[in-house]
Amino acid sequence: MHALLVEDDDRMAHALGTALAQRGHTVRRVGRALDALRFVHEAEFVLLDLGLPDLDGLELLRRLRTVCGAPLIVVTARCEERDIVQGLRAGADDYVVKPFRMAELIARIDTVRRRSGPAAAGGDRPAPPGAPVTVGDTEIDPVSRTVTVAGGEVRLTRREFDVLAHLAARPGEAHSREEILDRIWGDAFLAASRSLDVHVAGIRAKTGRPALIRTVRGFGYRLGDGR
Known part of the structure; x- marks a missing residue:
């Protein structure tokens, strides 16, 4: 598969590019945000450093998500919780x-690609079967992958929609954190499991x-009544 590597550090870019090539991937490396926007349309997955010389990486991430649905992993030295939360909310x-x-990192790439599906590179994914689910004035359509509230469309990230659609597929059931992490992230014991809470908070806010989405204390989440 073809990767877009957005990394301005030559040594890191060389190490990542070599590792990806050894896995059979082709790689286009760019070191500037403007080049990332130029070439992202050809990418089947993206590795994004946030410390770029011409644009803040989080802003670039938001712009990439408006034009690209390919799986995207942030790879950065920024380790503050605020940065992690902002990155996940922005669509990583x-x-x-x-x-x-x-x-x-290679294992995480494989997991993200597997869960995103091969069609994600073009921004579309195979539509899951099932009729739209209505909760109060909210409609979740798994076929068109859209969410409307009071008749207006709400834009969720791909991962946010996956979480919501998973809960809506069996609306009467409570789903454990481990089940959701395994189904959506591919790892029931993912170290970054707090990202599930971040995505749930994003769905509620947007x-x-x-x-x-109702929290089932000590267990997980279930679809709520929408009020």
Whole structure:
């Protein structure tokens, strides 16, 4: 598969590029945000450093997400919780802090690509079967991958929609954290499991319906009544 590597450090870019090539991937490396926006349309997955010389990496991430649905992993030295939360909310599928072990990063890439599906490179994914689910004035359509609230469309990130659609597929059930992490992230014991809470908070905030997802204390989440 073809990777877009957005990294301005030559040594890090060489190490990442070599590791990806050894896995059979082709790589286009760029060191500037403007070049990332120029070439992202051809990428099947993206590795993004946040410390770029011409634009803040989080702002670039937001811009990339408006034009690209490919799986994207942030690989950065920024390790503050605020940065991690902002990166995930802006649309990153995973967040890896430097320094890291290359084998772990490759495993995370494989997991994100597997869960995102091969069609994600073009911004579309195979539509899951099922009729739209209506909760109060909120409609979740798994086929068109859209969410509307009071008749207006709400834009969720791909991962946020996946979480919401998973809960909506069996609306009467409570889903454990481990089940959701395994289904959406591919790892029930993912170290970054707090990203699930970040995505749930994002869904609640963007829809303006905090009761759309109910917390089952000590267990996980379930679809709420939407009020």
